[in-house]
Amino acid sequence: MPSPTGDARQIKVMQLINAYRFLGNRWAQLDPLKRTERPAIAELDPAYYGFTEADLGASFGTGSFAFGPSRPACARSSRRCARLTAAR
Numbered sequence: 554m555p556s557p558t559g560d561a562r563q564i565k566v567m568q569l570i571n572a573y574r575f576l577g578n579r580w581a582q583l584d585p586l587k588r589t590e591r592p593a594i595a596e597l598d599p600a601y602y603g604f605t606e607a608d609l610g611a612s613f614g615t616g617s618f619a620f621g622p623s624r625p626a627c628a629r630s631s632r633r634c635a636r637l638t639a640a641r
Contacts, residue, residue: 563613565603566613568602569596569599569601570616572594572596576594577597579594580597
């Protein structure tokens with residue numbers, strides 16, 4: 554899949570953030586004894602939206618999802634979302 558550009562990239566970032574909002578709880582580490590594996594959820598992977606390693610340093614608006622800078626780098630946003638869901 555080719556890397557999205559311009560406004561399309563911003564839309565893809567918002568879709569990734571929304572995926573963490575709605576699907577992150579399914580990936581969260583809820584079993585302290587680790588008896589079951591976490592399911593693989595493709596929508597929580599930036600590559601699902603066409604992002605590559607080169608895109609991870611880019612800054613994007615986060616809309617109403619305020620959890621730090623209003624335009625954090627993609628890599629920082631993705632890691633923070635993953636860390637938040639893993640802590641639940």
